[in-house]
Amino acid sequence: MRTSQRWYVERPTCEARTWVTERIEGDFDLIVEAVGGTVFGQAIEHLAPHGVVVSLATQDEEQPITFRAGWYSRSPGARIYTLNNFDEPSSVAADLARLCNLLAAGRLDGQIELESSWRETPAVIEALLDRRITGKAVLHVD
Template sequence: MKALIPTGDPAEPVVLADVAEPTPRSNEALVKVEAFSVNRGETFKLENFTPGERPGKDVAGLMVQSAADGSGPSGIARVIGHPMSGGWAEYVAVPTNALAELPDSVSALQGATLPLAGLTALRLLRTAGPVLGRRVLLTGASGGVGHFVTELAAAAGAQVTAVTRDAERGGRLTELGAADIVHDVADARGPYDIVLESTGGQALPLALARLAKRGTLIWFGQASRTSVTLDFFDFFAGPESAVIRHFHYLDADTRLDDDLAALVRLTAENRLNPEIGRVSDWADTATTLNDLRERRIRGKAVLTLTATTPERP
């Protein structure tokens, strides 16, 4: 089968190559991939990839072989999946606890956007706690996670201030429920009960300064790739007794199927609307990765496999 493998070349980070079709473990189903999405963090991992490792965590397609242990969906089913690797391929083995069925009302393009970004948004807001009536500051809001967080938090009653680089990116966030759009953390007024910070560098101390007393700042990313320096005496300038915590979407529960199913249901009900900034054939993956890395894509980028993908014998 064909799969995308890392090259170590920044100009063309992946190329199509022939690899062996995966052999599923007893708790894994085999999925014929129709579409996959790429994430900005994956572009950074390709800089220092482990030899033999194949990227790809967000897939949508057709389950062509059920798990041998009887877990997960059965028969031929449309699914989304979140394997830890190997998803940028014609076929991928996915643990059944990281699979969810996809109804006909949700397209493969929509489904492919949901796993990593959707799980991060859903679990991040659970970590933040009740947001009804609370002021929330969200940095790095123009990516896939930011769009999902904005829509989910606004629907739950939060007053969301989203930080984006420009007005074009902020327009869609306003449609999704953001109460205010700013283009620099320094322009956010505050104070905020909750800060969801994904940029790092100079943004984090600026965001902390806008946190309310006894508020919570949750750090869940380092998009700037710049180290953070904090002066803890700054707490006395406003956010006394505030909490700073780190978040990773897998730190609480590595079973993903129920949350994936919840994301699918919300999408089918038009309560969650994936923002897809680009759809391309997977032959254009290298270009898409570079554009995503350089922030030339708003929301999610989805790659589709050609119709010539061979059927399994």
């Protein structure tokens, strides 16, 4: 919600957390989930075969994640990733190196529209939220 040029995020109620996922129809190849708990479980249920769900965060580390196993088992090859997969960095190193090489060679466009000092973070966030920039913003630590 925006008030007097300030942004804040309200912690959603249980009802608000599931409002979107209760209305989802169909299956998806990629789901990026950042709520956890019930929403994470519902995301798992909507994976397409060979789909991937990436969990970025959870609001309550003690809340169990449940899902209907039959819904997940109908998605052969589906994978679940979380940011706490400590073995991931070594397995993605080659992929990251390839992306860096493509960027350096000019064969991949990183869609960076704005570069600024980290000291300008509030202005950069406003530009993103106001959709004055459509690409990525990079903040340099100086």
